[in-house]
Amino acid sequence: MAVFGGRHRESNPSLPPGQYETQSFPVLSAGPTPEIDTAEWEFFIHTETGPSRRWTWDQFRALPAEDITPDIHCVTSWSKFDTPWRGVSLDTLFADVETDLDFVMAHSYGGYTTNLPLEEILDGRAWIAYEYDGDDLEPEHGGPARLLVPHLYFWKSAKWIRGLVMQSEDNPGFWEQYGYHNHGDPWREERYA
């Protein structure tokens, strides 16, 4: 009988259950990488009263930004530690948004969607990121800008983000309709529904 030895023996408290650490940056997308011209880019937030806020690229880039270095965790089992991003906090973007709805559907260029509870993307837990490791975010990693919600599995961090639409219920997005967990907490291994 063959006996599996494995390699990574040191137990790392930063590693959620069932994850392994990678140094590379794998790319997972359901379709082609869209080409997005920042001259035509926009980011919007829609609420129960319709369009609420809208930023052009220049307006968005004029907002106060933060440097953050979270660990990220993909449902396909890789984790990457101390990833260096720069982006705008969702707290900044939601500062003047009035809504009584509790859930958000993130919409991307190319048609991707993913759902999130509003309270999980506020209070310093989510950003719209546009730089990685000091450079403009590469298109295959979601550039010009992506959602970054590092405390959830990385499919929730929608690439090529275009806008957020408030919803009254936690209706499922793209992967959530294909059997992935509606919430996606890596520490509770919420991989599949």
Place this chain on the structure above:
Amino acid sequence: MSEATRRWRRGTLVRDRALSASARSVTFAVPDWPGAAAGQHVDVRLTAPDGYQAVRSYSLARAGTDREIELAVERLPDGEVSPFLVDELEPGDEVELRGPLGGWFVWRPGEQRPVQLIAGGSGIVPLVAIARAHAAADSTAPMRLLASVRTPESALYRDELEQLRATAPTRWHYTRVAPPGWTGPVGRLSPRDLEREVIAGSQHPLVYVCGPTGFVEAVARTLIDLGQTADSIRTERFGGT
């Protein structure tokens, strides 16, 4: 997906076959396997004697409801799980399996649209599952496979795909070394290669592209330049950047 998908099941290696110098087909008997659609994948979990576990995802090489599942695994030089599955696992050994997973990169027999499959290297595995499912269902939807490989020796499932040539003809493309007598181009798939070999956008094919990230990015971008619609292109990428 359901409770059945999330659960880890025991699979016993019942058959194995070398596919190339670095790849091996491994077939596991899984008594309670619920079946899978062509293009889906599974998680494989290995456990060391001290309890340490490692999980990786592998595409299924065959769809269906048999109580057996076939994976094709390519040995990664620096891999932790793949060298064990390719070089060490013996018939009778057990692994744990979870799935089937993924519901987007799949082909179902009811699909009537023409299908173009495009593989880079071992990205051919889920596309072999699709070509097999297409033949098994006697589907009349046109299907073609374009497979890019480094050398003739690194082509996986060549004999089997040859047997499917009436229903899903395969065109091999060589990036480094071509077989003796080869008169076609050698090198990365060019826009001209793709224009010549891929079902035209005017026929509205469903296109499945699977391979290393750089391959998939380049092919998908070129297909859109050639007039294919983005939402008809389904992709599966592996490896980092």
